[in-house]
Amino acid sequence: MRTTRLRIGLTAALAALALVACGGSPTATNGVPAAGGGAAAGQAEAVFAELTALKGQQRRDELVKRAKEEGQLALYTSMTSDVADAITKAFTDQFDIPISVYRAGSETVLQRVLQEQSAHFAGNDVVETNATELAALEREGYLAEYKGERRDLVPEAGRFPRWTATRFNLFSPGWNTGVIDSVGGPPKTWEDLADPRFDGKLSMELSDTDWYLTLYEYWKQQGKSDAEVDKLFADMAQGAQITKGHTVQVELMSAGQFAVAASAYTYIVERGKQDGAPIEYAPPVQPVIARPNGVALMKSATHPAAAMLFNDWILDEGQKVIADLHLTPSIIQGNDPLAGVQIIPVDVNKVLDENAEWSKKYEAVVSGGSPASN
Structure with missing residues (x-):
């Protein structure tokens, strides 16, 4: 059995199988059936290949025509509710x-x-x-190949054989502007987070294994020994407040519970700033660590034209929707706010292949802190 499938609990798997056997979709929501109509099973890839041969406006016109005939699209996503609502509304408003x-x-x-x-x-x-989840599905062989002119504009770090980055989550320290001066000012380097001046004033996120791995490997490439890197992380965790979830972390930082969040998502900090919270991340500590979130077509899609239209759209008009939500789109249009900033991508395959090892190491690191009180 492949490793990704080991992550499914037996009870959950049997429940899903029972639902399917009864003829119902385990996931139908919003009053729209999740499957039905469109291409018959196994035909999606042939449709994708046919439509991939089209370019420009001809491709868009044909996709819209066929998608309307299919009548719907079934999307599974881990977007936050506000992002999912904005994306789906914009797509539906444009194409009905x-x-x-x-x-x-x-x-x-x-x-x-x-x-x-x-x-x-x-x-x-x-x-x-x-x-990581897209890479797992790719390895299982469930994702279809996708090609398009907009995909070619995505940076190499966001182009994978069977999926494409739609946006990047950027890790950088964030801080409370009303508290930070009392601890000597914001961090200028990642190493600064290990400074004793942040003891009790720093927060680390419970599940940031990908950030930890990427920073660990970066420091090793810069010539630090394992012992030196381990000490830096141990010093960070000493007295740190450990939070679960980046949104909660930024909310607590905004309230002044701690001065610095070690690995904040910059878009969450930016949103808080827009709402008047006393928080900041700029100038960002470099290198900024970037983890892609992406989109993929399912080989088993029953609405392949709608699926391909969505992929094309989210890499085109959808990029502006993403940017308007203060997220970092995979295709920069106009001025690049990160021009001149050193960015290093998360090694997605390494995270997937060595997840158990690095998760165990990071759990040991954050055990040096204490849970933040919500």
Whole structure:
């Protein structure tokens, strides 16, 4: 059995199989059936290949025509609710094609797809989620190839054989502007986070294994020994407040519970700033660590034209929607706010291949802190 499938609990898998056997979709939401109509099972890839041969406006016109004939799109995503609502509304407003949305945490989305695929149930046409989960689905062979002129504009770090980055989550320290001067000012380097001046004033996020791995490997490449890197992380965690979830972390930082969040998502800090919170991340500590979130077509899609239209759209008009939400789109249009900033991407395959090892190491690191009080 492949490693990704080991992540599915037996009870959950059996529940999904039972639902499918009874003829119902485990994931239908918003009053729109998650499957039905469109291409017959196994035909999606032939449709994708046919439509890929088209270019420019001819491709868009044909995709819209066929997607309207299919009548709907089934999307599984781990976008936050506000992002999912904005994306689906913009797509539906433009094309008048209803979207059935299943939204959950990235690991739950992965489990749902694996359960349904094991049961030969075509629940979704498109999946939009985190890099690690997309890489797992890619390895399982469930994702279809996608080609397009807009995909070619995505940076190499966001182009994978069977999925494409729609946006990047950027890790950088964030701080409370009303508190930071009392601890000597914001960090200028990642190493600064280990400074004793931040003892008791720093927060680390419980599940940031990908950030930890990437920074660890970067420091090693810069000539630090394992012992030196381990000490830096241990010093960070000494007295740190450990939070679960980046949104909660930024909310607590905004309230002044701690001065610095070690690995904040810059878009969450930016949103807080726009709402008047006393928080900042700029100038960002470099190198900024970037983890892609992306989109992929399902080989089993029953609405392949709608699926391909969505992929094309989210890499085109959808990029502005993403930018308007203060997220970092994979295709920069106009002035690049990160021009001149050193960015290093998360090694998605390394995270997937060595997840157990690095998760165990990071759990040991954060055990040196104490849970933040919400």
